Amino acid sequence: xxxxxxxxxxLERENVDRKDWTLMGEAGAKSRPENSLLEQDLExxxxxxxxxxxxxxxxxxxxxxxxxxxxxxxFDDVQRRLNIEAMPFLPSRMLELSDQKxxxxxxxxxxxxxxxxxxxxxxxxxxxxxxxxLEEEHREIDELFDDINNKLDAxxxxxxxxxxxxxxxxxxxxxxxITMESSLPATSSGRSxxxxxxxxxxxRHNVSLTGDRSEMTPEEKQRxxxxxxxxxxxxxxxxxxxxxxIEINRAAVGAGPGGPKGRKAEEREKEEALKRLMGNKGVSxxxxxxxxxxxxxxxxxxxxxxNAASLRL
Numbered sequence: 001x002x003x004x005x006x007x008x009x010x011l012e013r014e015n016v017d018r019k020d021w022t023l024m025g026e027a028g029a030k031s032r033p034e035n036s037l038l039e040q041d042l043e044x045x046x047x048x049x050x051x052x053x054x055x056x057x058x059x060x061x062x063x064x065x066x067x068x069x070x071x072x073x074x075f076d077d078v079q080r081r082l083n084i085e086a087m088p089f090l091p092s093r094m095l096e097l098s099d100q101k102x103x104x105x106x107x108x109x110x111x112x113x114x115x116x117x118x119x120x121x122x123x124x125x126x127x128x129x130x131x132x133x134l135e136e137e138h139r140e141i142d143e144l145f146d147d148i149n150n151k152l153d154a155x156x157x158x159x160x161x162x163x164x165x166x167x168x169x170x171x172x173x174x175x176x177x178i179t180m181e182s183s184l185p186a187t188s189s190g191r192s193x194x195x196x197x198x199x200x201x202x203x204r205h206n207v208s209l210t211g212d213r214s215e216m217t218p219e220e221k222q223r224x225x226x227x228x229x230x231x232x233x234x235x236x237x238x239x240x241x242x243x244x245x246i247e248i249n250r251a252a253v254g255a256g257p258g259g260p261k262g263r264k265a266e267e268r269e270k271e272e273a274l275k276r277l278m279g280n281k282g283v284s285x286x287x288x289x290x291x292x293x294x295x296x297x298x299x300x301x302x303x304x305x306x307n308a309a310s311l312r313l
Contacts, residue, residue, distance in 0.1 A: 021032040022040060052058070069075065102109070119126045127135060213221070250265065 021027045021036070024031070104112075116126050216224070
């Protein structure tokens with residue numbers, strides 16, 4: 001009982017005495033003791049986002065997670081989702097409800113609702129009655145806009161638009177475009193004509209065809225030098241073969257070149273050639289002492305020699 005009375009007396013003294021600065025509402029630095037704020041547990045609201053405490057465990061766990069994802073090849077980050085579907089234009093939702101009585105009966109209203117439900121199930125879109133007039137106005141606006149766009153395009157693009165192609169008739173003939181006349185007679189044989197490799201001899205160095213030597217590449221110069229050396233070797237080989245044949249013929253006659261029997265063979269060849277000439281008409285042989293010896297033949301003795309004036313085509 002005594003303790004209760006002491007507690008009541010203490011509470012009464014607290015109510016009468018001056019209140020603590022924590023119970024007086026807003027308190028400044030002058031109305032409270034020094035460093036008294038540190039002894040109190042304050043509760044206040046903070047609108048800023050609390051930053052996470054960076055510790056060694058969180059850092060190591062984050063690094064391990066990154067390394068594991070790299071090893072597994074998992075880079076599945078959150079993908080941004082976009083609503084690409086256009087919102088339907090339903091102006092009837094923005095209209096205010098009419099407070100007038102509907103002109104349709106309840107059966108007609110149910111019939112319209114049933115038709116709308118069937119159309120939705122079949123994939124058709126039924127326009128509400130409130131939007132039909134607005135859609136007609138939109139359609140009229142689109143037609144007017146397309147009309148003015150066509151006129152503006154015609155004004156700006158008329159100078160750059162090509163003309164429409166016109167059908168044309170073209171006669172094609174198989175006749176040659178140019179007829180060349182040949183100076184050769186029509187009855188001449190084609191054997192007398194030269195072949196292309198005879199007209200253009202690739203072995204000869206023609207400046208007009210192959211170009212100057214300074215214009216040739218090193219490969220072309222080497223090719224031409226090899227061709228010239230091969231031609232020279234072939235020509236020397238032909239000359240050597242001809243000389244060898246002559247020596248073989250002389251040896252077959254019985255005299256070698258430069259020997260005494262060789263001179264007799266040469267004299268014999270000269271006599272045979274003289275006999276062949278003596279068999280022709282009008283051939284005279286001039287010997288020593290400028291004496292004319294008439295060739296033996298069947299012609300007349302006093303006949304004049306044949307010259308260009310006596311010949312007649």
